[in-house]
Amino acid sequence: MVVGGSNINNIRYADDTVLLATSVEKLQGLVDNVVLESAKRGLCVNTKTTECMIIPVATRLRVLECYVLPVLKYGSETWNVSKEMEKRSNASEMWFLRRFLRIACESHTTNEEVLMKADTERKLMKTIKKQLLQFLGHCMRKDGMEKLAHTGKIAGKRARGRQRLTFLQSIAEWSGRSAIGLIQCTESWNWHKMVADVIR
Known part of the structure; x- marks a missing residue:
């Protein structure tokens, strides 16, 4: 997870640690490193209290709708929506979906395929x-x-040029x-x- 340009792969509080990764393979690599370094210091990982949690697609989309899109839509009830703004808004929505579903631009996945994978439709506009x-x-x-x-x-003369x-x-x-x-x-x-x- 990248926050402010810094890569964060763990969150620690007291004797608890949360490891963050974008794939099972990367998570396993982090766990192996933790086990190895802990053994050097005479510590061990408690397997009974260790859990692996994978965030489902529905939860990711819920986070997108609850925390990300409201910021984008702030004050939108007073916007003058042009065709160009509508085009950019649709592009932004698809960009967010691709990021939350971890679909790389190089994969050449169409917008329709992204929407099918997310089991959703365009909602922003x-x-x-x-x-x-x-x-x-x-x-x-x-x-x-x-x-x-x-x-x-408004009283007065009409301004020159396109209104x-x-x-x-x-x-x-x-x-x-x-x-x-x-x-x-x-x-x-x-x-x-x-x-x-x-x-x-």
């Missing part, structure tokens, strides 16, 4: 889009500054709906159904 729609619905249902910022117009993609335009682009249609939909009971249809 679906989750981000769901949060975007939920945040938009929250803003539209309250008569406040947030709703005015999305529906109102920046607004939050509402961004959602309209990937949801396949018009900005006006989105605003009208947030005020109806069909909003939750639309959110489910978009991320399906």
Whole structure:
């Protein structure tokens, strides 16, 4: 395990030691070294309290979803999701999956094969889009500054050049709906159904 550029293969507390390795062969090598060095000092390893634990794929994916992806998605409910951002987000998700499953880039494993091995599907962009729609619905249902910022117009002249993609335009682009249609939909009971249809 590499932390801050340093390779850590053991964690010690009092007379307990945890050995970390990426394969059974490497773990056996560490155990052999511990047994050898302990024997030189008149010590021995208690085999009755020694356990070998292999973290299953499901647990690794759970760690990814609970501790890694939330950091990546922080503040994502306010993002303007462009095609380029969606492409990079999908690439990041696959990179994380490959690292957690220990699949080397040189193995030429396709993304589909990685997803099959993990028994999962692409979830990152679906989750981000769901949060975007939920945040938009929250803003539209309250008569406040947030709703005015999305529906109102800024006084003054239009800037030169290509205009920046607004939050509402961004959602309209990937949801396949018009900005006006989105605003009208947030005020109806069909909003939750639309959110489910978009991320399906």
